[in-house]
Amino acid sequence: MTKETITRQTVKELDQQDSLQSFKSEFYTRDSHYYMDGNSLGLLSKRAEQTVLRSLQDWKEQAIDGWTEGREPWFYMSEKIGEMTAPLVGAKPHEVINTGSITTNLHQLIATFYQPEEKRTKILADALNFPSDIYALQSQIEQKGLRHEEQLIQVESKDGYTLDENDIIEQMDEQVAVLLLPSILYRSGQLLDMKRITEEAHKRGIIVGFDLAHSIGAIPHELHDWNVDFAVWCTYKYLNSGPGGVGGLYVHERHLGQKPGLAGWFSSKKEKQFDMEHTLTPAETASAYQIGTPHILSSAPLLGSLELFHEAGMDSIRQKSLKLTRLLMNLIHQELSDFGFQIVNPLEDERRGGHVSLVHPDAASICKALKSERVTPDYRSPNVIRLAPIALYTSFEDVYDTVMILKEIMSSGKHKDFKNERGIIA
Numbered sequence: 001m002t003k004e005t006i007t008r009q010t011v012k013e014l015d016q017q018d019s020l021q022s023f024k025s026e027f028y029t030r031d032s033h034y035y036m037d038g039n040s041l042g043l044l045s046k047r048a049e050q051t052v053l054r055s056l057q058d059w060k061e062q063a064i065d066g067w068t069e070g071r072e073p074w075f076y077m078s079e080k081i082g083e084m085t086a087p088l089v090g091a092k093p094h095e096v097i098n099t100g101s102i103t104t105n106l107h108q109l110i111a112t113f114y115q116p117e118e119k120r121t122k123i124l125a126d127a128l129n130f131p132s133d134i135y136a137l138q139s140q141i142e143q144k145g146l147r148h149e150e151q152l153i154q155v156e157s158k159d160g161y162t163l164d165e166n167d168i169i170e171q172m173d174e175q176v177a178v179l180l181l182p183s184i185l186y187r188s189g190q191l192l193d194m195k196r197i198t199e200e201a202h203k204r205g206i207i208v209g210f211d212l213a214h215s216i217g218a219i220p221h222e223l224h225d226w227n228v229d230f231a232v233w234c235t236y237k238y239l240n241s242g243p244g245g246v247g248g249l250y251v252h253e254r255h256l257g258q259k260p261g262l263a264g265w266f267s268s269k270k271e272k273q274f275d276m277e278h279t280l281t282p283a284e285t286a287s288a289y290q291i292g293t294p295h296i297l298s299s300a301p302l303l304g305s306l307e308l309f310h311e312a313g314m315d316s317i318r319q320k321s322l323k324l325t326r327l328l329m330n331l332i333h334q335e336l337s338d339f340g341f342q343i344v345n346p347l348e349d350e351r352r353g354g355h356v357s358l359v360h361p362d363a364a365s366i367c368k369a370l371k372s373e374r375v376t377p378d379y380r381s382p383n384v385i386r387l388a389p390i391a392l393y394t395s396f397e398d399v400y401d402t403v404m405i406l407k408e409i410m411s412s413g414k415h416k417d418f419k420n421e422r423g424i425i426a
């Protein structure tokens with residue numbers, strides 16, 4: 001395989017041809033810093049800042065009237081953001097609501113859709129998912145008076161980083177009530193075939209849910225057409241809603257109009273909510289899966305942030321993201337082959353999410369050295385370095401500089417000045 005050497009000139013040309021180049025100036029980026037952690041906490045955009053300030057101003061000027069008279073009335077904000085999010089997940093507007101966090105939304109939807117009966121009592125998940133998802137599944141099983149050691153099946157990985165769809169399908173049987181999987185695995189960045197998994201599960205009468213933490217805002221989805229039953233996501237990663245930004249959920253319209261597993265007054269049909277009756281009339285939309293008063297100031301950034309996604313378009317974002325991660329992998333091969341890194345994300349475009357996942361025994365100290373050199377990577381215990389170049393605000397030249405800084409650290413052994421253990425947050 002002969003490949004042309006990638007030079008600074010090559011990446012400068014890629015930047016010149018990049019139709020999304022102008023979006024970078026919409027964000028607060030620090031000069032000479034390389035932020036490769038947008039898959040953990042996305043950067044603040046000027047639009048998001050504006051929409052938060054607008055909600056603050058409504059509070060300042062209108063107090064309680066902000067609920068209905070604000071420039072973006074708070075009473076309808078979760079629905080409005082739901083509608084704005086729907087195209088990103090391939091849903092109809094009434095199938096999506098902005099609410100909760102991944103973990104609370106998972107509790108809500110498992111409480112709703114997991115109805116163990118007779119032989120069908122199990123939940124099928126995987127051994128590589130994020131711990132919070134697994135804790136939620138375990139506690140939901142116990143809420144039903146069952147033992148999670150018996151009812152939760154976790155599909156194993158052969159290599160410790162990726163899953164084989166065939167292994168998942170093999171475990172689908174008449175004892176499984178609900179399936180929950182990540183769309184993209186948080187460590188390795190593997191993208192699962194959601195369409196195929198959903199089809200196979202439905203053939204066997206299994207309800208299908210996905211956690212889109214690492215795919216929303218990174219790849220396009222067709223949840224409605226794929227017939228996915230439900231999905232949950234956060235918005236502080238690729239959607240740039242800020243720390244603790246309000247998450248979202250999707251429920252296919254064939255399930256709408258029922259009572260949620262966990263009810264509250266915000267589950268109400270809007271016109272009925274203030275009747276204050278003790279019998280809930282649930283909304284006929286995904287709004288029914290809300291529980292209490294929405295967290296307006298943590299939702300408001302999305303009004304601005306999502307505009308950027310609509311303007312850029314999810315297909316262009318995905319195309320650029322694939323080019324960025326391809327470039328990053330090619331540069332790693334070209335520049336870092338002597339230093340013992342292993343790329344553990346799938347290499348094919350159809351199976352790769354938005355980040356590159358590198359394994360190295362000194363991962364923790366390398367990440368600290370990168371930070372001291374103004375590169376923000378992401379470390380996942382025990383030995384994974386995740387690097388996420390973000391289509392809206394990372395340039396091709398940023399990727400080049402990042403690899404060159406990493407090369408300099410590895411050649412000089414600078415990382416050996418740092419302890420190879422993780423900090424509190426990693």
Ligand SMILES: *Cc1c(COP(=O)(O)O)cnc(C)c1O
Pocket residue numbers: 101102103104129130132133182186211213214234247
């Ligand atoms: C980020 C992430 C979470 C975090 O859950 P929150 O409830 O939003 O704190 C959960 N699951 C996965 C797969 C994640 O990537």
